[in-house]
Amino acid sequence: MEPKDRSSQESTVKIKYYTFEEFVEVVRSFHGFEAVGVLIGGFMVDEAYRHLPQGRLFDALCETPKCLPDAVQLLTPCTLGNGWLSVVNVGRYALTLYDKETGVGVRVFIDPAKLEQWPEIRAWFFKLKTKKEQDLARLLYEAKTAGASICGTQLVRVPHRLRDKKHRGQFAICPQCKESYPFDDGLVCLACSGEEMYEQVQPDITGEQVLTEISTSYQVL
């Protein structure tokens, strides 16, 4: 009986429009592996949506660059490249979905006080075990079973300074690197006016040369 029970249980745990198992696959494909941080992040995004009016678009803010941004990018229209997701790294495991006009939104965070009954999640969250010591099966089981019950939610207002998009003005050609850059940045681009971004920047080269040079570097370094 157990497999059947389990499979019927599997189908009831949802992360937005995915079952938990489907989301594990989506995460594996995008993120490279079934990171428990992205899975829990999925429950957090789902939880935020449960508190928000349907049929509206929200911007997203993550308080850490670790894992959470991928849950947001997989489950909301917000991505890094379209500018609707931003990251302010204050090291807290929290995300906010908010209305871009008013800044009002829902913040979801992992509440350490709620982790007592989930020892494997707690050990992962507080880095009490090395990756090798982790019991991945147990961790995934706890994540799936706990869902968003380990989270707290808050109504927040994201201030203007964190939500106003910088609109770049005109573009110019940097006299130094000959590439285009936002003219507001100054008379040369930020890469040329600051510290050098790259060591050993070579002139344009052919593919064969790159291959050779990279192979050489591999041997040398």
Place this chain on the structure above:
Amino acid sequence: MEPKDRSSQESTVKIKYYTFEEFVEVVRSFHGFEAVGVLIGGFMVDEAYRHLPQGRLFDALCETPKCLPDAVQLLTPCTLGNGWLSVVNVGRYALTLYDKETGVGVRVFIDPAKLEQWPEIRAWFFKLKTKKEQDLARLLYEAKTAGASICGTQLVRVPHRLRDKKHRGQFAICPQCKESYPFDDGLVCLACSGEEMYEQVQPDITGEQVLTEISTSYQVL
């Protein structure tokens, strides 16, 4: 004959494992719309891979947060959340795929000197037209036809300071917000020690309350 010719041409333009048309759909689904910046970014990622040894993993660096990171996230194993993609915003339309051990890699950038024969790409790139004035069909046609021919490539070495991952040590509970944070950040978390991240942070609330409060905010603001 034209449609047939066109369709046979369509199937030959590839962006990694996608045809151009397939990639347009992938971009639309992830990024929200067929942003030409992500499509050109796709050709740039593809171009970088052509110069790199196969079967190795590379980290990615984007020099702008606009569009390019999404091309990287869709075509490489690198995402924001898994830490293999980083963004150093110097406002240049360029990306680098590099070996994480040596920093050696290939940088691909849009070369303004190569845009002369592509007036619609040039107008988009230098923001010479408003979104309304843009001829989207023409822009997509030029992007597809030009491919990576508008790009330059360089062999570069990404310096340690841009490629070394910060490994966070122990986590602690912030005495102020009661959430966990990297203890190296200080005696309270960065959110509590700096400017307040949110205005009007409320105590935990129920979904109904959030809905009501958000609706009220919508009316009031």
